[in-house]
Amino acid sequence: MTARFLSSMLLGMACMASFGCDEKLSSVAGPTPTLEPTFASIQTDIFQTTDSSGRTPCTQCHTSTGRNPSGGMDLNPNVAFDQLVNAAVRGKPGAIRVIPGDPDHSYLVQKLEGDASIVGRRMPINGPPYLTDGQIKIIRRWIAIGAPR
Template sequence: MTTRLGAALIVAAACAAGCDEQLADVAGPTPNLTPTFSSIQREIFLTTDSAGRAACANCHNPNGSAFRQVGLDLSSEAAYGLLVGVPSRERPELLRVAPGDPDNSYLVHKIEGLAGIVGLRMPRSGPSFLTSGQIQIIRRWIERGAPRD
């Protein structure tokens, strides 16, 4: 972790919504990424970034391998309704996104590659995986209550 990222994470932890501008410092290969659903879908789910990470929607679309296996489409307007408050197929005791609780959101477990996940770390094509800054911004959206904006 770079010093700059470390500092930004401390700021993010210490601040409420007013400090979200600081997260721009950690967005790395997706400089326009902000902690909103529309930005996360546009910059992470739909986009292959400059660090070589594959777009999630390559597989998570209605015709893709991941949709057949776990029923998760990240490519369309259905994505929000398939993530927020919906039980994971792989670990049904966990929600894919538990509003306000990134530590108990299976989406976060899968992009961090936590012990206890079923299947592989996402993106399944990785490495490259998401950077710690990208993950921090997704966590922040969930902490904000995972709003649909």
């Protein structure tokens, strides 16, 4: 278990350095086997859909369709990128949802990991299931390579 975790950490670090191993990262994508570190893939596989773990899609709550989006954050596909990248956090003044190149300080990652610094709850708010370590690692990598559109 520990060795496996360490080797996946090392794999993640090697990927960030080389940008060359999406396929191997996908093998840690667990319940979303087609998940890749691109915005389109994260939108489709994480924000809008459930997966084999039974996790709730983010857009069940983070949508402007028929309601006010939870946390003031709309993850509908036409607006999600601009709602995230370089966008201010509503629940924690001064924080930014996605800071290109800086996954550690991106509030999206902190909320998904349940970091001690967050305001409110770990996401999805009705978890578990939460995202797996592998799914979060892939989101981290998209941010690390500059959070491209």
